[in-house]
Amino acid sequence: MRCRKSTAYAGQTCCPVALLIGEVPVCRSELGLNDVCCDKRVMTVSIRPHHLLCMLTYLGKGYTPAFVENYSTIVQRLNEGEPIELVEGPDTLCQPMLDEPGCHCRNESVRNRDRTAAADIALVLGRPLEKGNSIILDRKTLSFLRDAFSNGSIRKACQGCEWQNMCSAIARNEFRGCHLTPPD
Numbered sequence: 557m558r559c560r561k562s563t564a565y566a567g568q569t570c571c572p573v574a575l576l577i578g579e580v581p582v583c584r585s586e587l588g589l590n591d592v593c594c595d596k597r598v599m600t601v602s603i604r605p606h607h608l609l610c611m612l613t614y615l616g617k618g619y620t621p622a623f624v625e626n627y628s629t630i631v632q633r634l635n636e637g638e639p640i641e642l643v644e645g646p647d648t649l650c651q652p653m654l655d656e657p658g659c660h661c662r663n664e665s666v667r668n669r670d671r672t673a674a675a676d677i678a679l680v681l682g683r684p685l686e687k688g689n690s691i692i693l694d695r696k697t698l699s700f701l702r703d704a705f706s707n708g709s710i711r712k713a714c715q716g717c718e719w720q721n722m723c724s725a726i727a728r729n730e731f732r733g734c735h736l737t738p739p740d
Contacts, residue, residue, distance in 0.1 A: 600641040601630055602648045605674035605685055606666070606713045608640070610649075612698070612705050613719075613726040614735050622652040631735045640691045644670070665716075673713035680704045693738045702731055 603611075614631055618624040630648055634640070646654060650661040660666055674685040680701065691697070704710045706727045714720045726734065 604647040606669040613723040676710040
């Protein structure tokens with residue numbers, strides 16, 4: 557499938573920048589995103605579902621300096637409008653941790669956290685969140701997710717997380733100082 561602007565729409569391979577809005581492929585340029593036409597490749601950030609929650613409260617803190625540096629780079633890319641591609645298992649945020657002893661990124665408990673986060677966020681957004689889906693965190697979507705985070709409707713996946721208390725405090729403080737601030 558290609559976006560409506562493409563000359564090879566029916567039955568062709570998926571254009572890397574066509575986003576599904578409902579069942580309709582839409583070109584990023586039609587959405588006013590960086591005037592990118594579907595004939596040009598756009599990078600995406602691979603993110604596992606529970607990290608969509610973590611990013612809502614990111615203040616520049618994390619497990620290690622390398623993790624924080626990587627996280628900050630990813631958040632900057634999202635702030636510039638780069639789309640997210642949902643993945644199962646370790647994602648771009650996990651990369652600095654994968655060789656660390658005791659890395660939890662491949663644990664079943666983390667995969668369960670992903671499933672819970674995906675289900676809750678899907679209900680709030682009104683669309684499925686599955687491997688390979690694209691999401692753009694514009695200001696409207698971010699505000700919607702932060703409201704849901706604050707009222708607890710997408711927090712089930714946070715149960716037992718070592719960062720839960722800090723994230724709750726950030727939400728109570730209306731997300732002041734958070735690094736994720738994407739374009740309109």
